[in-house]
Amino acid sequence: MSLRIGIDVGGTNTDAVVLDGRRVVASTKSPTTEDVTIGIRAALTEVLADVDPADIGSVFIGTTHFINAIAQARGLERVALVRLATPPQSLLPMIDWPDRLRGVVGDDVHIVAGGAQFDGAPLSEVDVEGLRDVARKIGESGVRHIALSSVFSPVNPEPELLAERVLAEELPDVSITRSTLVGRVGLLERENATILNASLLELASRVIDGLEQVVASTGIEAPILLSQNDGTVMTLERARLYPIFTIASGPTNSMRGAALLTGIEDAVVVDVGGTTADIGLLQSGFPRESTVALSLAGVRSNFRIPDVLSLAIGGGTVIADDGGTVGPESVGFRITEQARVFGGEVLTFSDVAVRAGADPMGDPALVADVPDATVAQALRIVGERVIHAVEKAKLSADDTPVVVVGGGGPLLRVVPGLEDLVVPEHAGIANAVGAAFAEAGGEVDRIYDLSGTTRAEVLEQAKAEATALAVESGADEALVRIVDADDVPLTHLGGGSAVRVRVKAAGPFAHQPATTPEGN
Amino acid sequence: MRTIDEEALNDITLGSTILGSGGGGDPYVGMLLARDAIRRFGPVSLVDIEEVPDDANVVFIAGIGAPGVLIEKLPRAVEYERVLDELERFTGVTYEYVCPIEAGGLNAVTPFATAAARNLPVIDADGMGRAFPHLEMVTPTLYGGSATPMVMIDEHGNTMFLESATNSWAEAYARAAVLASGANAASALYPMSGRQAKEWLVRGALSMAQDIGRTIREAREAHVSPVHAVLEKQSGVLLFTGKVEEVERRNERGWTIGTAHLSGIDGDVGHTMTVHFQNENLAAKRDGEVVASSPDLIMAMEIDTGEPIPAEEIRYGYRVAVIGLPADPHWRTEAGIELSGPRRFGYDIDYRPVEDAVALT
Structure with a gap:
């Protein structure tokens, strides 16, 4: 169980490598196929020729498949976007998208009253009846994926959660991606990521089914992990729901790979x-x-x-x-x-x-x-x-x-x-x-009350907690570090009594990942 | 008179980020609002201030709020389309020209949303030649111009008509009201005549924003340094080249207040700079000594791309050129420095023209 496999599914080639620590035991490069699993199977079969699959402790996969799908506007599903805000809105979701992509993803935008102020207070009451009407329209249109956003949902997610419940009641078979789980403050950018995620879900499901089957068919029973944008990994279960987090992993993996192969850090x-x-x-x-x-x-x-x-x-x-x-x-x-x-x-x-x-x-x-x-x-x-x-x-x-x-x-x-x-x-x-040296991560994303404490103190607390989570996911305690820290004051006009803190820690795996390392 | 189309709007937007001096709000949202209006109603005319008749009625159109709010609670066209009607209802005057209050940041382009809908021309001028955080910090204040009668409306259906004793009082009341409404409102303020506009305003402010935007765009296309292109074109001063080591930032009373600490690279190795900001960058110190201060413009640009980095976004690791641009002559007077100089913002330093920094570096 001491070996690890790294697989990179690129637009042109599918590469695989078997590593013992940093030593390359076997490697191959084969053409990426229309059905990516065929190329992966070919690559795995080749590198496993002289390796016992039982010796494989983990399989790390990086892919540009999803960003390529977006760039070429293929394999994407139509998405309905529901924004909770004050109607009528002028700067609509997808306002600045390339026409070709919008043509594929659709222009199915619904504005419903709701959302929050900058301090989390309600912007206006969520229009539940309006949501039910929208749900009916979406149901009739046959669109199977909803991207859901709400003004200041990173500060107050409640309106988005309520809308999710209402939409799910009306449309039990339709997927809902909630913007708060995909992006941060900045409504248009957060919606962009949410819509792209919703649009990729079916492709992600097909690709991940294929990955699981093809790896299992080679006799490997080790956990399979997917590279994320920030150089950490996530489980396939999570990748099915959030494929958007893989889309920039290609450059991260190649640059990390260059450092690992040469020992040159700058x-x-x-x-x-x-x-x-x-x-x-x-x-x-x-x-x-x-x-x-x-x-x-x-x-x-x-x-x-x-x-x-x-x-x-x-x-x-x-x-x-x-x-x-x-x-x-x-x-x-x-x-x-x-x-x-x-x-x-x-x-x-x-x-x-x-x-x-x-x-x-x-x-x-x-x-x-x-x-x-x-x-x-x-x-x-x-x-x-x-x-x-x-x-x-x-x-x-x-x-x-x-x-x-x-x-x-x-x-x-x-x-x-x-x-x-x-x-x-x-x-x-x-x-x-x-890809094979992607890291274990831990993230804290929480609202802290600042009464009796300071922003600096809660930031330190969040950093310590994220570090502990990363270590729990398998990161080497000596090498774990903070890779992203972001805090949003929730009353930035007049005081400052609460703050939303997001901190991510990451570090190289100290040993082979356990069955379900969480890279979220 | 000339017409502002989408390319011109893009250049103005980019240039207005430089004129924002680190603040003024992300003009991307304003650009989208103006572009949407131009697409629906057609291109907008931009007129030179000399073309405006002395007896014409002129007014500033501006968004009021917090930059961090505008990217989430997005401005809506309906408010910008309605705000001038409300002021006309209040004053009984019909306004023939609209003008930006500040050519720096988001408000460089918000008047286009009103102008397109009402088929009015925009005047190529503004009340700052940059961005400032308080609504009394405009050149008309230097000449006795009044912010009121003004009107402010929000997306919740609230309309506030205001008459104030002084422009500072207008700021205090408007700030309290915008806070109550959720930190995003549209306003029409500083009604003035064409003759007053010619005397009071910073001429050619939108053309300057457009020139700066075009300079950056063309430098990028030609693969030459956008930073140096802007300095050359605008008689600017390169104050420092460095890497951001630390940023202290806090939000207080609606403003983003703090300091960015830089360590030198290239020609500035071994030296340090601090940039002090309250929404806008207000003072820059090289090795502890003041080299630039408000009302002159201080801006951080990413070294390679020339991308202007606002004070809200500057953070550890950025490699920036800090540049200084001279303020409009309206500001470089005793009254101008009293209204907008470093002491006005609580810094115990004397204003010194940014050109003097050349001798130091």
């Missing part, structure tokens, strides 16, 4: 996949987080997620015949059919890199006729873009090392100007390694 990390190169900064072994409101596939969010710059440069990126245009189109996971080195018709970044002497793949003879001028021109453009992005990711003009990971990472070795890159052994499976 670096610019370039993760080259099939379609994009994602560039971010690693500080003390963890990704630098974004400082501004972030867009997830065009939707504004207030999650704390790694600050990553994406370039349209990957192994499958399409190159014009004269080398003068690089991307943004990519053949993606069809690279093994369509790229020239694999006998296809499309000239890709992989083809020009192999022609320039990168580690061979496919049949290098098939690209021997690509003109030198095309290769030089394409590589010059790639070099300029990557160097510029790396300079931007650095915080100062020092000699921060640049670590390259990802399936397409080794291709960058032949790019002029990028000769000093660190390309670790197993670079191609950094995401899977990062």
Whole structure:
């Protein structure tokens, strides 16, 4: 029971690694399939060839499947949004969404009187009859998922809870995602996350069923954990309800993987996949987080997620015949059919890199006729873009090392100007390694009465409690730390008698996770 | 006269965050409100103050409340559409022009919601050239202009008509009322004539916001430093480049009060800066010595992206350039400094023009 498996399900490849501590026992990379479980089964079968499944103590899975679904607006369900506020509202939910995504998720918005003031006092009484009318309309429309929000629900969740009960009574078979459980203060951003979560539920259910079946079919009986945005894990039971918390786990896993594979804690990390190169900064072994409101596939969010710059440069990126245009189109996971080195018709970044002497793949003879001028021109453009992005990711003009990971990472070795890159052994499976070292977390989210105490005291108390919860979930006591702390005064105009505190602690697993570590 | 479309609105919104000097509320919500109005009623005209007849009736339109509330209890178009009708009902005067009270933050664009619905032009001016937390801290106060008669309405159906003895009293009454209503209300205030507007207001304030926004956008597109582009374009001063080490912040009487502590990077290694804020950034000290103070503008911008970081959001780990921009000449007078200088906010320091900091750094 001493080994752990890390699996990364990306848009192009599914990678798996078996680790004994930090030692790579077996690893593989296989194409992601339309039904992701086929690719996972193939990857698991390969890495388990010489490993006894009974020796596996835990399975860690990271996936970009859900963010890809949002970015491509596929696999999403229609959602009805119910907002408790004072009607009529002007800034409606989904107001700033890309049209394509809104077209898929729908424009089914209902405003019902309710909500709270900033201090938790009722904004107006919840219109229960109005809610029943809305429920009837939703029932008739056939929409199966509701996203429910309420003004200042992070301060006073009662109106949202009441509405949930009423809607559930009327529509027992419809799922309800409550905004308070998904986001924080900032109504539009919280609703965005809530709607996306509701929209992903059926896809999440299918994918997680598949994950469970495919892992069980290999004879592994260990707990399965899914990576979250913040580098901690959650159980599959929780992931079924909150798939939104996995959507930014990809960059976190690749950057953590880069640190684990190289032992370098401060670096610019370039993760080259099939379609994009994602560039971010690693500080003390963890990704630098974004400082501004972030867009997830065009939707504004207030999650704390790694600050990553994406370039349209990957192994499958399409190159014009004269080398003068690089991307943004990519053949993606069809690279093994369509790229020239694999006998296809499309000239890709992989083809020009192999022609320039990168580690061979496919049949290098098939690209021997690509003109030198095309290769030089394409590589010059790639070099300029990557160097510029790396300079931007650095915080100062020092000699921060640049670590390259990802399936397409080794291709960058032949790019002029990028000769000093660190390309670790197993670079191609950094995401899977990062996933396997996701952490145990503990979170406190509670309203504290400030009479007889101070904000600083309750913050310390919450931090101690979150730390204890993380340790209980399996985090190493010596290494656990606070990763997020946020407090909202509940009477910020005239006094200050209560405060809502959210604190999250995380740390590496001290030993194999028990059956149900809670990463919430 | 020119027309404000969605691109212009986006630039004004970004630039108004810089003019917010750390406060003024997140203009994103205001932009959405104005954009919604423009989409429903069509583009809004922006007129130069010289185009306004002397005998025209002009009024400020502003949201009043707490920035942390507006992102949750969102402003509604109906209040901005109705607020001017209510003032007209109260005063019996018809207003032909609306104008922002502050070009910094959310209120740079809230008048567009009223203007679009009523088909009125917006004047390219404001009463601050930045953002301030009190409604008496406007240039008309320096010339004897009165905040009242004013009207304030909220989403609960309450309307308050106010006549006050002084503009400070108007602030006190409006603050109490907005607190009672849940910290988000729309108001029409400082009715004035076209002639008074020309004498009292900060000219071209919205154009300045738009210029700053465009400068940042174009710098990003050209992959050059937005911070340096803004400094060059607006005769600003780079006060400090550093990393936020600690932020002390408390909420008191409706204001976000505190200090951000920075340690230097790049050219400022070995030095420290503190930025002191009460909603807006009001003073900056380098190694303990004041280098900028209100009414000059002090703003933190994220080093790489040039994203303005408000005082509500600044936190540990941010890497920022702290910049200073000179206040409008209206403020750089004895009366102006008395109304909006550091002592007005309880800091025991003398105002010194931000340009003087150049000699220090």
